[in-house]
Amino acid sequence: MTLYDELTARGLIAQVTDEEEIKELINNGKAVFYIGFDPTADSLHVGHFMALCLMKRLQMAGNKPIALIGGGTAMIGDPSGRTDMRQMMTPEIIQHNCDCFKKQMSRFIDFSDDKALMVNNASWLMDLNYIDVLREVGAHFSVNRMLTAECYKQRMEKGLSFLEFNYMIMQSYDFYTLYQNYGCNMQFGGDDQWSNMLGGTELIRRKLGKDAYAMTICLLLNSEGKKMGKTQSGAVWLDPAKTSPFDFYQYWRNVADSDVLKCLRMLTFLPLEQIDEMDSWEGSQLNTAKEILAYELTKLVHGEQEAEKAQNGARALFSGTGNAADMPCTQLTSEDLSDGSMDLISLLVKTGLAASRSEGRRAIEQGGVTVNGEKITDVKAVYTANELGAGEFIIKRGKKKFAKVMVP
Numbered sequence: 486m487t488l489y490d491e492l493t494a495r496g497l498i499a500q501v502t503d504e505e506e507i508k509e510l511i512n513n514g515k516a517v518f519y520i521g522f523d524p525t526a527d528s529l530h531v532g533h534f535m536a537l538c539l540m541k542r543l544q545m546a547g548n549k550p551i552a553l554i555g556g557g558t559a560m561i562g563d564p565s566g567r568t569d570m571r572q573m574m575t576p577e578i579i580q581h582n583c584d585c586f587k588k589q590m591s592r593f594i595d596f597s598d599d600k601a602l603m604v605n606n607a608s609w610l611m612d613l614n615y616i617d618v619l620r621e622v623g624a625h626f627s628v629n630r631m632l633t634a635e636c637y638k639q640r641m642e643k644g645l646s647f648l649e650f651n652y653m654i655m656q657s658y659d660f661y662t663l664y665q666n667y668g669c670n671m672q673f674g675g676d677d678q679w680s681n682m683l684g685g686t687e688l689i690r691r692k693l694g695k696d697a698y699a700m701t702i703c704l705l706l707n708s709e710g711k712k713m714g715k716t717q718s719g720a721v722w723l724d725p726a727k728t729s730p731f732d733f734y735q736y737w738r739n740v741a742d743s744d745v746l747k748c749l750r751m752l753t754f755l756p757l758e759q760i761d762e763m764d765s766w767e768g769s770q771l772n773t774a775k776e777i778l779a780y781e782l783t784k785l786v787h788g789e790q791e792a793e794k795a796q797n798g799a800r801a802l803f804s805g806t807g808n809a810a811d812m813p814c815t816q817l818t819s820e821d822l823s824d825g826s827m828d829l830i831s832l833l834v835k836t837g838l839a840a841s842r843s844e845g846r847r848a849i850e851q852g853g854v855t856v857n858g859e860k861i862t863d864v865k866a867v868y869t870a871n872e873l874g875a876g877e878f879i880i881k882r883g884k885k886k887f888a889k890v891m892v893p
Contacts, residue, residue, distance in 0.1 A: 486757075487512045488546045494757055495750045497539065499676040499701040502686060507698050510671060514547025518671035519663055521606075521656065523555035524582030525574070528724035529589050531714030531736075534782075535705050537593040538752055539673060544594060544601060551669055552590055552603045554583045557610030558655050579607075589723050592786060602667065606659050613658075622658055625691045626684065634680035653681045660685030664697055676701040705751065708743040723786050730787040734795035737779035745774045753781040802879075802887050814889045822870055822892075829854070829866040832880060836888035848882055855881045 489508045492498050501507050510516040520536045522529070529537070540550040559579050574582075587603055594601045631653060632638070660682075663669035672682050682699035689697045705713045714721050721736050722728040728736075740748060749760045755777075763774050776796065784792035815836040821827060827835075830845040833854065839845035848854050849864045856868075857879055872878070874892040881887040 488542070491757065492539075492542070496747065497535070497702050497751060499703045500679055501700045502683070502698050503696075506696070507671070507700055510698070511543060511546065511548055516543065516548040516671045517551065517667060517669045518543065518548060518673055519551035519553045519660070519669050520673045521553040521555055521558070521659065522586055523559045524579055524586055525559060526720075526722075527582045527585045528722040528727050529586060530723060531705070531721040532712065533723070534714070534752060535702055536673070536675070537590065538754075538785075539702055540601075541593045542754075550594055550601045551663060551667060552587075552594065552601065553659060553663070554586055554603065554605045556580065556583055556605040556607030558606060558652065558659070585724070592788075604663075604667075606655075606662075609662050610655060610658070618654075618658075621692075622654060622661075622688065625688055626654055626657075631680075631684075653684050656681040657684035657688045660697065661688045661692060664689050664693070664695070669697075671698045671700065673700050673702060676704050703751070705748075708741055713740075713744070713748075725787060725791075730783055730791040731795045731798050733786065734779045734783045734792070734799060737782050738775050738799060740775060740778070742771045745771060745778055749774065749778050749781075753778065754785075755781060802881070814891055817873065817890060817892045826867050826869045827873065829856070829861060829868070829880075830864065832868070832890060833882065836880060836890065838880060838882040838886050838888055853883050 486494070487508070488511050489498075507516075511518075520540060522533060522536070540552070544550050556576075556579050559574060559582075583605060590603070596603060631650070632641070634653065656678075660669070660672050672685055674682055679699075679701050682701065686697045686699050689695055707713050720728075721733060723733075725733075737748070746760065746763055749755060749763070750757070753760075763770075766774055779799075780792050780796050783795050787795075817827070817835070821831075821835060829849060830839075830842050833839035833845035833848065834842060838854075839848060845854075846864050849861060849866075852860055852862055854861050856866075857877070868878070870892050873890055878890045879887060880890060
């Protein structure tokens with residue numbers, strides 16, 4: 486099976502500009518391709534996962550990835566999929582986010598010995614002369630055609646700023662620059678980036694008379710058509726300080742039955758033959774498939790040791806086996822205690838099991854909170870430092886959320 490055939494079988498490919506040429510390039514390790522990442526936060530999240538896995542797959546087949554960090558385009562903000570304008574960020578925040586991205590990407594991509602590159606488009610975008618851009622780049626873009634792009638149509642009702650209108654031109658200029666400076670002949674991106682990517686291939690053709698190619702990958706959607714990677718408390722981050730390895734594991738362990746096989750195909754590096762055998766699985770077997778999915782993805786992002794700990798922690802809680810020491814833990818300080826004790830509502834908020842005191846109160850009143858296996862319905866329940874420190878103090882909310890509390 487060729488690489489292109491595998492990408493197709495895994496359900497990754499959405500749209501391509503020239504299928505035969507793209508097959509020839511990626512199947513034979515001739516692609517120098519880029520994927521852009523705008524540093525709008527200090528961590529990558531599950532929404533970036535598909536792109537990172539694709540870069541890894543293509544690099545393993547001998548192709549050369551370029552991770553383009555959008556230090557320049559982040560000063561504008563991508564309007565794709567937005568109904569409002571993105572918040573403006575300072576150059577210092579953008580640079581900090583760029584540094585965080587590189588560290589996380591290194592778990593997926595081998596940057597050694599020129600096997601991959603990481604470049605920041607701020608190095609060319611920030612020094613552009615406005616008149617030169619209008620004459621040399623703007624002349625090649627039709628406003629009428631740009632306004633037919635889905636990313637702009639969604640914004641026209643509420644108003645599209647001229648600032649954001651330039652995003653397509655800047656992204657196209659990125660491809661043009663990477664083609665000239667690094668021999669980059671392909672761009673990959675999410676399916677919502679199609680119009681921006683076509684702008685780049687067209688600019689290269691008009692300016693240089695050369696062919697370049699684009700391929701979009703399917704967005705990671707659940708069976709209800711909603712983007713995966715978010716929980717009630719927000720995004721699922723790849724940074725362990727923002728989403729713990731255990732919570733990351735649990736997110737994938739709890740995907741719907743109808744989504745688990747799709748996620749195994751699209752995100753893991755397990756052989757397709759092994760995944761195909763799971764097509765007939767049902768009932769408890771699907772729980773096994775979810776464990777495999779959660780373990781493989783946690784290992785990919787956080788390493789094998791953290792994946793083992795997360796799996797053991799989950800089993801310790803839900804099946805009574807495994808090592809309780811691997812459960813997620815909240816360490817209290819003396820400042821957290823009031824007169825040497827702490828009430829249950831405060832504990833729920835402190836451990837992240839409730840977003841607010843009112844939410845914690847409701848959870849207790851509805852009978853959804855247990856402490857060391859005992860259901861607690863008293864909203865005024867208080868625990869002393871001795872009780873908190875006597876053995877394992879485990880709080881559980883609902884069926885899937887829990888935390889172990891420790892005191893100094």
